[in-house]
Amino acid sequence: MSDINSKIYLDYAATTPVDSRVLDAMLPYFSEYFGNPSSVHGPGQLADAALEEARRKVASLLGARSEEILFTGCGTESDNLALRGAAMGQRRSRGAYHILISPVEHHAVLHTVQQLEAYYGFDVETLPVDPYGRVDPQDVKASLRPTTALVSVIYANNEIGTINPVAQIGEVCREAGVLFHTDAVQAAAHLPMNVQLDNIDLMSIGAHKFYGPKGVGALYIRRGVEIIPAQTGGGQEFHLRAGTQNVPYIVGLARALEIAQTGIEERSGILSGMRDHLIERVVKEIPDARLTGHPQNRLPNHASFVFKGVDGNQLLMMLDAAGFACSSGSACKVGNPKPSEVLEAIGVMPAWNKGSLRVTLGHGTTPEHIDQLMAVLPGIVDQLRKLSAV
Template sequence: MEKRRLYMDYSATTPVKKEVLDEMMPYLTDYFGNASSFHLFGREAKSALDKAREQVANLVNSKTNEIYFTAGGTESDNWALEGVAYAHREKGNHIITSKIEHHGILHTCEYLEKHHGFEVTYLDVDSEGKVRIEDLEAAIKDTTILISIMFANNEIGTIQPIKEIGEIAKKHKILFHTDAVQAAGNIPIDVKELNIDLMSMSSHKIYGPKGIGALYIKTGTKLHTFVHGGAQEKRRRAGTENIPSIVGYGKAAEIAKANMQNHIETLTNLRAKLIDGILAKIPYTRVNGSMEDRLPGNVNFSFEFIEGEGILLMLDMLGIAASSGSACTSGSLDPSHVLMAIGLPHEIAHGSLRLSIGDFTTVDDIDYIIGQLPAIIERLRSMSPLYDAAMKNK
């Protein structure tokens, strides 16, 4: 009997939808021109580039010329932070972020601190993973040039109070960047309404190709050039454009916008079924993150007395793909910095499992997980001295 293949790791990456691939294929074969060329082949590529830029802009209600294509979310994060830091050094050297950011933000902040003398405040979060607005206001200094708070967390799915953060930044005349890699295309975003100055996005989280993303830069925002060379991306990010992937990203953004309400409703219902089923069947289990302000496809459990690596291995043996947190840090044995930041002790943070749901997840898939996971947890706990000790002390 063939082993079942069940993908429950949509937060790490998504498959490319057929409509997206169909849109891309001609630009890998017939329409292969360089968008900077003046001849027919170049004009065809330039037209496709312009269309995709408009599609991505429409997804977040920005102006078309405020979308700059990058190689993905991490590059967009680096560009936003370094670009603002270097361009506004004469005003100040202070950046505010949070302790639960993606490492694309955290490691860039550490680099700016260590090598360029910038000061970074890392805000604590509450038990749901939310930044406290009063903490943010208290952290602002005369030298603060940037606030960078992620839109929604990649591990626990918590959505931040972005509108309030944007209002505070605007009031204090501080630039506001948000890493919206997990959010853009999965929940509605209006950059104008939310007072966002810069926003990182990525194609492969919304059923587009990997290696392509975008940085929204509000008109008038002073930002250093990230890649020097040609005139591409208004001379701010040089290099021949990856037209096939950009076309794919544009199509994925168009589909995401058209499908948004159904996407949210379907995933939210599947998520509720999964959470209810697991909590009913597995004791000593908690759901991490906010239950109200949460990405529709994100579920993050902590199972006491065991480690997440064992869960992942046993799920993988059944053909089920999941994760214990961010795919970018999956090689690390340290507990998740996000789970530690929301106050979980090491031993509980180690027993985390992220199951993320997507557009190809079915009710049968959820039932299968609910049917298989309890036996895995029970088996691992039967081998755990922590569980044995806890049961004896009951």
């Protein structure tokens, strides 16, 4: 559904509704097959069978082996475990302490490496990006050191939609013998995933971005990569993530990923057509409006803009009052008056960088929703500019 409490929902990058087919797959594991997958009795083994079938399915969809898939509580936890676990492992095994990231990472990556630097003595270096937020693989190559523990570059940016040349970055890292992690939380909903073709060592995903339930994620860990566990206790998830597995949600993640990775080309064509129509209208009909992110090499459902002299939070509130649920960028930053680090990294000037708007489309979006948005957006932007000038 696209209308939530009579609003037109245009914030699918923040979260998505659970697909009815996903819910159907999950329901039996709340009641009928409720056993603990670590138990040796029949009910426990039925739950364990579902858990391992989900692992096998996710692995197949990502081009991985079953034993390389670890289930977590969300994409953020996957990022945390990948970065903290791999950095600690690399320091222990070969004394590596240098971490390379892009300046346009999600806070799940950014804040994790900041903690590693502040409390654990790692040296964090930020890679340059172009005006679209892309990392050049040659800049990665030039920045690698003998002490580099890992490189983390987001697959597709959550705020501006730009897709990075992940396979080429991964190839540079593979040739240098350095681990490569990518946050693919946004990408998995819309782009074909294959960790082998993309030369990835660690990859994070979260189910609620692709019509699965909130509260479950997965982490791909290439076989042979040492990870120091952050959560200890029982031996679940290959002794890397202790705690009883959430079988219904894991089953839901696997089903949701299966649906998301099937028919991508057709869905992307529909979404990108509406996206491009929206972008064309915004930059044509609203003065001092700019697209952020790459004009073509971006997620098919993602349109993001900055408006000169407009407060993004006020814009969101007025759009909400007009019946539209949108975002100013990362859903984790709504209400934050500070300029976005992503917009600063791509060179958006102060007069523009607080006036951001992210419109992300999904299964329920129709061309009529785009027309309805454009019937009100120019007027709202104009009204906010007049108010700020008073």
